[in-house]
Amino acid sequence: MDSVGSIILFVIVALSIVVFSILAVTTRKILRAATYLLFTLFATAVVYFMLDYQFLGAVQIAVYAGGIVVLFVFAILLTSHPGHNSEKLASKRRVLGLIASLAMLFIAGGSLLARCGALSVTKPDVATPDMNQIGTAMMGVGEGQYLLPFEAISVLLLACIIGGIVVARKR
Amino acid sequence: MSPVIPVIILALPLFMFIFLGLCGSKMKHPVAGFLGTLGLGVVMVLSYYTAFTYFFSGAPEFISAAGERLQCVMFDQTWLQFTDTLYISLGFFLDPISAMMLVVITTVSFMVHLYSLGYMRDHHGVYEIGFQRFYAFLSLFTFSMLGLVVATNIFQMYIFWELVGVSSYLLIGFYYRKPSAVSASKKAFIVTRFADLGFLIGILILSFYTGTFDFTLLTSAPVEGMSGVYHVDINTAEGILSTFTSHPAPVFMGASVLTWALVLIFMGGMGKSAMMPLHIWLPDAMEGPTPVSALIHAATMVVAGVYLVARLFPLFLMEESALVIVTVVGALTAFYAAVVACTQIDIKRVLAFSTISQIAFMMVALGVARPEHHESLGYMASMFHLFTHAMFKALLFLGAGALIHAIGSNDYTAMHGLRKHMPITHWTFLIGCLAIAGIIPFSGFFSKDEILSACGSYSTLVYIWMSLVAGLTAFYMFRLYYLIFWWKEHEIPAGHHAPHDQPWTMSLPLIILAAISCVAGFIPFGKLVSWNGEPYDFMAHFDWGVASVSLAVAVAAIALATVMYRKENALPAKFKNALPNLWKWAHLRFYWDELYMFITHKIIFNGVCRALAWFDRHIIDGTMDAFAAITHKASDVIKPMQSGQVQMYTWLYVIGALLLGGITILCLM
Amino acid sequence: MEITALYYLVPSLIMFCCGLYGFLTRRNMIAMLISLELMLNGVDLNFVIFNRFLFPGQMEGMIFTLFGIALAAAETALAIAIIINIFRWVNNIDIRELNQMKF
């Protein structure tokens, strides 16, 4: 039995995720879309906190909300023509997209409801991993430890850095 | 006799060919010519020695105690082994006819070598281009022809058969700058090649049934009680025979396989010996230098067909029908060629048709030869005629060459009245004409008389027919003689020399050959050459009736020719106008060339080759190209799906995912 | 009232579908990228939720999400570099007009 506060918080967070997601993809002004994305990302971070993943929430805010959205904003400002920052969408296309995403929603939602029983579990009262455990898991090579993916990611990031430089560099 | 001499006889001309072919162009012209002639002289001496030893030494390997001449294999080297019993070997086979041929070939070849030293240069002593090459080719030809006649097995004969064909091709096309010479050489080769196809298939059939190529095995006397050819020693051809004997008598399309084999082999002989309908190459072959015509297309190579039939004569005797075919083909060809020869203008063409006709005589003689008629007199007559004909026809050709050399044209219309200017040529040519016409005592009389009496003992029809042809022969030869040497001579344009006799290198062969033509008839030929090796005294059976008839026919024909052609008069034109179509047809050789042209050019070349080439390019290749085009088109069709639009791909992906998801859910429900 | 896993999953599903809608319909490449981030985020959220509710003692889901965030960051950085570069070249970032390199 959750506390009323947490229920209210959940409702607010869930609503903001839904609303801002919808807004982010429906608004015509691209800069606004980026802003709504930011709100969605924040809301997601809150969900992480609610699930006791503090570290993950922090990463979400730092990397996504702090880093990526800023990148978006810069990119938007660099690429948009003045007064040309809205796009018109063919209504047929929008309807088709809506149908597709609604179909996806129903199918996925249907399958969720079909597994209703299995998913109707409350949050188990188990401690989430602390920083120490996360660090150990990242740096080890044993079972349940992730040094190899960690290194892979680092190489990937390096590649991205180089790629970014090469792509964006002026000739 | 040691096998060294036969080896040298074959190897020396081959060596001369390679030597002159490779180094000839580095030598001075006379050196090359002299070397070639010298080499051939040595070969001639050795051949004479061999023939003399064979006929007269009385050595036990050559003659049996009963006086029967034996076949002797001097050496035999396996050259290519097909199966245990079938193998080609290269060897030296000595029997009466091959010994005789050795003499004929080397004599005529030596004369031609000598003659060409003078012929192959112009009046200023400048040698023809390719003089050395000419001698190289002559050596090659001599080698091939010698190899052909001394073949120990039928495949060796085929090998050299092809080689003489090629030498003939090279020599006919000696003046390769002249398109007519090139096409004549091509024609000669292809026509004989076509005939050789028959020869080859005949060999294949024969060797399959007998299990051997070897002449001694093939022509040994049949074993009693066995029909057909499969008389060969069972030990040597066991496997094949057992397959064969388990089947009923081998008959294919109404004729026995032996007939088929022999007729096909005879087809090869028809090609080489220019029998109708494969004769068309020989008149054109006169494009070659005249000494070549004398050697190859009169004396030696063209009688290879006769020689082939003679070689396989015991086999032919087993199949009456094959011999009948030989007779019929020979008789028709003899008459046809004689008729055509009466109307030709080019003197070499006249001689060419006369050659065809005379070879046909030999064929007929073989065709009518039967052991029951005077011990196969026809066989002996044929060989005798081969011998005498080689001499007098070579003489005639060399004489014609002297005329052409002097006048510079092949046309008798350009000649006329040369008897005063060229006495040696005139007298030798006359001897040749008398010999071929069959006037006693020249050699042609004896051999032709034998042939006619052989025909007579076989069938009256053939006898009358051949006598008619003999008359025609005398007629056209004297027509030629008068047109060349009589009539009113042409005005000699100012600044030109009158035609004159030739240098000694050319005269000497003429004189020698004329001398041989005079006396050769008295050689007791039957004692040397007969079908089974037993000596046969022709003179003891001499038929004066036949002889006087043939002499009378010849004299009558000569008289007719004298009346018509001794002086320029209106008689020939009257004859011509009386039978305009016959004359025209004969003059145009009864349109054989046109017929062949139509078949090869219109039907085979245009109808088959072009059609096939079109089919290949458009249907076969078109199908392959169509595969490529279909692939290309198909890729064009599906290419738009790779639009490069990432949203398009997402759409496709989403639709697919939704379908899969929907299906999954439906299944789960 | 209990907030079960189902309740958490619903917003993440809606977020994913919104992203899908945006990705399918928008023409501006940056807008598409934003939609893509939404989808990724929805997926990340799912990982975490399943981890927390169904396999509480383990940390695979969380670690995967961490990597996912890192990947998303890298991808966005590179994508934006490309977009800016394209914009420099053709002065346009409409996805439907950038088809010169197909085939």
Added chain:
Amino acid sequence: MFENILIYFVIIPLVMLAALGLCRNIKQIRAVAVVGSLGLIALSTVVLLQYLDMRSAIDAAIAAGTATEQPAMLFTNTWTWFAPLNIHLAVGVDGISIAMLMLSSIIVFAGSFASWTIKQPKEFFLWLILLSTGVFGFFISVDLFTMFMFYEVALIPMYLLIGVWGSGKKNYSAMKLTLMLMGGSAFLMLGLIGIYYHSAPEGGQLTWNLLEIVDNDAIPHGWQQFLFPMTFVGFGVLGAMFPFHTWSPDGHASAPTAVSMLHAGVLMKLGGYGCFRVAIYTMPQAAHELSWIFLILTGISVVYGAFCACVKTDLKYINAYSSVSHCGLVLFAILMLNETAMTGAIMQMLSHGLMTALFFALIGMIYGRTHTREITEMGGMMQIMPYLSVCYVIAGLASLGLPGLSGFVAEMTIFVGSFQAGMADFLAGHGSLRLVFTLVACCSIVITAVYILRVVGKLLFGPVHDDHHRSLTDATWWERVSTVSLIVCVAAIGCFPNFFSNLIKFTFDPAIFSVLGLK
């Protein structure tokens, strides 16, 4: 000392490749090509002599009772390459392979001289030698997998060699040739994999090794019916079998001289050799039953190619069609399943390889001077370039089967063998197909004469057609080396056929005919 000798056939070309990489100028490149190909000739001669020695030594041992029978192949050796699939680099030769190795080394030698002045020599020779690596590797392999690999190594460089150094419609031709041969390879691969999966009896160790496959004799009859056509067609495409021959005219017409020589001279032999060594050797039953289909096709090839050659005016097209005819005869004779005919087939491979290489070399040399290959635009070459013309006549005479040159002995062996097979069939009541097609094939000697003499007459004889040609020069010394080496070989086979015939036939005796049940 000689156990590993065969592998040098692959090592020498690889060393040549490495040396070419270091070359700085054309002289060094030529030196590498000449020295390398001489090395290959020497190597194949050594192998030949050793082979004969060893065979007679084993014969002596059999006579002495210390050995029981001749092994099918000598110099066998195996190196494991990929154990899980049992792939080995297994080598071994018999008389047929040795004949092919000699042929290849001579043609590589002549080809090197024929491309003396090629443009971009380094790259050209790199590809050419890579190609010959494939060829040599193919002939020494007895492992189907490595065989196939070398086969592909030999095919692929052809695309670049024609596409880059070719003339005329070179892109089209290179593409066509490569695609058609690759198409053949696809069939072939299917066949080879099929053979592999049936190479051993139930439960046995599967193998790619030809000799083991033959020993096991485990391919089920039903599968043979399927795999035999696959492998035969796969190799038959390279052997220019009707109707898969159309790559040959276009490909040869566009290819540079040395490539035409190597392709017609050696690569097309890969087809015949493969048909024999793989298709018939491993699946004799199916070969007996299905040979009639391919007999018809190859019989058609023989006359069809010859007829087509009669009307073509481009020298290379003529020669390409004549290759179709002659290679058709090779496959035709192989299918006769008769010792003599098969010996003839191998001799025909040798003979055709040499004389067609000679032809292409001469055509390349003439084309290099006149810049045309149309016989209608040339004439009287005998007056202008007598040396080349004489060589052309010799090549032509060899091709139309003049005794004393190689064509005659090969064709005659084939005809005699085929006729025997045909008559045997006919008399045993198995129909007259073989007999009829033997007679049809015999006709090719006439048609061959027609097209050869047509070309010789138009091209070499007659008056000079184009006065510009009068200033052209005759052969240079390297061209002479190239042609003379080939002519000598053609004449050697033609004059001493029994040596070659026995070398080849000797192979049939112990190995193949026991398998085919013909002995």
